[in-house]
Amino acid sequence: MADTVDTRKNLDKRTARTRYADIFKGAIAELRDSYTQHGRHQEAKRSKTSHRIDVYARVRPLLPHEVARGEYTTISCIDEQTMVVHDCMMHADMIHKYIETHAHTFTKVFNEDVPTEAVYSSVAKPLVDHAIAGGESVCMMYGQTGSGKTHTMLGFLKNIAADVFDEGGSAIIFKAVELVGSKCVDLLHERTKVLICEDDKGEIELVHSASKIAASADDLFELFTEATNNRTTEATQVNAVSSRSHLICFLQIESVEGSNGQLVLLDLAGSERKEDQVTTDRARHQETIETNMAHLALKQCLLAMSQDPPSHIPYRNSALTRILKNHLWSTTKQSRAAVVVTASPIPTDTEHTLTSLIHARAMVEAAPAVSKTIKEIVEGELNTTPLFKTWSAAQIQAWLPSLKKGALAKYAINIKPAYDGAAVLRFPPARFRMLCGGNAEHGKWFSDAVKALVAEEKKLDAERRARNMAMKRK
Ligand SMILES: Nc1ncnc2c1ncn2[C@@H]1O[C@H](COP(=O)(O)OP(=O)(O)OP(=O)(O)O)[C@@H](O)[C@H]1O
Numbered sequence: 010m011a012d013t014v015d016t017r018k019n020l021d022k023r024t025a026r027t028r029y030a031d032i033f034k035g036a037i038a039e040l041r042d043s044y045t046q047h048g049r050h051q052e053a054k055r056s057k058t059s060h061r062i063d064v065y066a067r068v069r070p071l072l073p074h075e076v077a078r079g080e081y082t083t084i085s086c087i088d089e090q091t092m093v094v095h096d097c098m099m100h101a102d103m104i105h106k107y108i109e110t111h112a113h114t115f116t117k118v119f120n121e122d123v124p125t126e127a128v129y130s131s132v133a134k135p136l137v138d139h140a141i142a143g144g145e146s147v148c149m150m151y152g153q154t155g156s157g158k159t160h161t162m163l164g165f166l167k168n169i170a171a172d173v174f175d176e177g178g179s180a181i182i183f184k185a186v187e188l189v190g191s192k193c194v195d196l197l198h199e200r201t202k203v204l205i206c207e208d209d210k211g212e213i214e215l216v217h218s219a220s221k222i223a224a225s226a227d228d229l230f231e232l233f234t235e236a237t238n239n240r241t242t243e244a245t246q247v248n249a250v251s252s253r254s255h256l257i258c259f260l261q262i263e264s265v266e267g268s269n270g271q272l273v274l275l276d277l278a279g280s281e282r283k284e285d286q287v288t289t290d291r292a293r294h295q296e297t298i299e300t301n302m303a304h305l306a307l308k309q310c311l312l313a314m315s316q317d318p319p320s321h322i323p324y325r326n327s328a329l330t331r332i333l334k335n336h337l338w339s340t341t342k343q344s345r346a347a348v349v350v351t352a353s354p355i356p357t358d359t360e361h362t363l364t365s366l367i368h369a370r371a372m373v374e375a376a377p378a379v380s381k382t383i384k385e386i387v388e389g390e391l392n393t394t395p396l397f398k399t400w401s402a403a404q405i406q407a408w409l410p411s412l413k414k415g416a417l418a419k420y421a422i423n424i425k426p427a428y429d430g431a432a433v434l435r436f437p438p439a440r441f442r443m444l445c446g447g448n449a450e451h452g453k454w455f456s457d458a459v460k461a462l463v464a465e466e467k468k469l470d471a472e473r474r475a476r477n478m479a480m481k482r483k
Pocket residue numbers: 068069070072152153154155156157158159160161248250251252253277278279351
C-alpha cells in the first residue's frame with residue numbers, strides 16, 4: 010500500500026537531511042548563534058596540544074553543484090581550536106528531529122572562509138623554515154575523498170616555492186612517488202616501479218626513483234603538475250576525480266649556505282567507504298582495504314612517536330610508514346610533522362567527516378575525547394525565514410516593491426549584485442539616497458524599512474529564545 014503520510018515515511022539519514030534541509034539549517038543557525046553569544050561550545054574541552062605532532066582541521070566551502078542539489082553546511086568552527094559537526098538526525102518516529110553536535114579540538118581549525126595562504130602560514134610555514142634550516146619536515150593531508158586534500162596541498166606548494174626561493178634556497182630537488190597498497194611507482198619517470206629497500210643501518214632507499222631539479226617556483230609547479238597528472242585516479246560518488254593512491258613528494262632544499270633539509274608532502278588516498286565507489290570490483294575493494302591498513306599503520310607510528318618518551322615505532326607494518334621512516338623518525342636530523350585533516354561540510358558526508366576527524370586526532374591522542382550535545386528541534390520554535398543579513402541582491406530587489414505601496418519599486422534596478430543584505434546593512438544614509446536616484450525622502454524610507462525589518466527579526470528571535478528557555482525549564 011502506498012504510504013500516504015509523508016512525514017512518517019522511512020527515510021535513510023541522508024535523504025532525511027536533504028528533505029528537511031530548511032528545518033535543519035534553521036536549527037544549525039540557532040546553534041551557531043548561541044556559540045557566538047556564549048563564546049564557545051560549553052562542553053568542548055580545549056586540548057593541551059602537548060603532542061610532538063600538530064594536527065589541524067580545515068573545512069572546505071560548499072561547492073556550486075552541492076548548493077544546487079540543496080546541500081548545506083553542517084560544520085562550525087566555534088573558536089580557534091574547536092570544530093563542531095552537526096549530525097542532523099530523525100527520531101525513530103520519523104517525525105521528530107534532533108541535532109547531535111560533536112565537538113573536536115585540534116591545534117588550530119580553519120573554517121571555509123580561511124584562504125589557503127592563511128592555512129599555509131599557520132601549518133606549513135614552520136615546517137618549511139625547519140627544512141630550510143636543514144631539518145626533516147613532513148606535512149600530511151588526511152581526509153575523506155573530495156574534502157580538499159589535493160586542493161590544500163597544491164596551495165601549500167605554491168607558497169612553499171615562493172618562500173624557499175625568497176629565503177635563500179638555491180634549488181629544490183624534487184621527487185614524487187605514488188603508493189597503491191605496497192606498489193610504489195615514480196611519477197616523474199613513466200611510472201617506473203620503485204623498490205623500497207632498507208640498508209644495514211636502517212636507512213630506507215627508494216631504488217629506481219629519480220629526482221628532477223626545480224630552480225624556480227614555476228619549475229616546481231610544473232613538476233608537481235606532472236606528478237599529479239600521472240597519479241592513479243578514479244571517479245567516486247563524492248569526487249569526480251578521486252585519488253586512489255598516496256602521493257608522496259620529496260622536496261630536498263639546497264640552501265646557499267650548504268644545508269640540505271627536506272620537506273615531505275603527503276597526500277593520503279581518500280579513505281572512502283566501499284559504497285562510495287562507482288566500480289565495485291574486487292581489485293578496487295582490495296585497494297580500499299590496503300589504503301585503510303596504511304592509514305592504520307601511520308596512525309600507530311605517529312601515536313608511538315607522540316608518546317613521552319616515544320615508544321617503539323612499528324614502521325615496518327606498511328610500505329607507507331617504511332617510506333616515511335627517514336623523514337619522520339630520522340636518526341640523524343631533527344624531524345617536525347603536521348597533519349591537516351580536511352572535512353567536507355555537507356550533511357551527506359557527516360558520518361565520514363566524523364570518522365576522519367576522530368581518526369586524525371587518534372594519530373596523536375590514544376583516546377580522543379569527543380563532547381556531544383543533543384538539541385531537540387521544536388519545529389514551531391525555529392526561525393526558518395532567512396535573516397536580512399543573508400539576503401541576496403535579488404531578494405532585496407524583490408522586496409522593494411512591497412514597501413510604501415510600491416513607491417520604491419523603480420529603484421530595484423539600482424541594486425547591484427554585490428549589494429546583498431550584509432552589504433546594505435553597512436550603507437550610510439547617503440548611499441540609500443543614491444540608490445533612490447538622489448531622492449532624500451525615498452532614501453530615508455528605504456533605510457528605515459531595513460532598520461524596521463532587522464529590529465523585527467531581533468524581537469522575534471528574543472521571543473523565540475524566551476519560549477525555548479521556558480520549554481526547557483518545563
Ligand atoms: N578550500 C577550498 N576552497 C575551494 N574549493 C575547494 C577547497 N577545497 C577543495 N575544494 C574543491 O573541492 C573539490 C575536491 O577537492 P580535492 O580534489 O582537493 O579533494 P581530495 O580530498 O583531494 O579528494 P580525493 O581524495 O578524492 O583526491 C575540488 O573541486 C576542489 O577544487
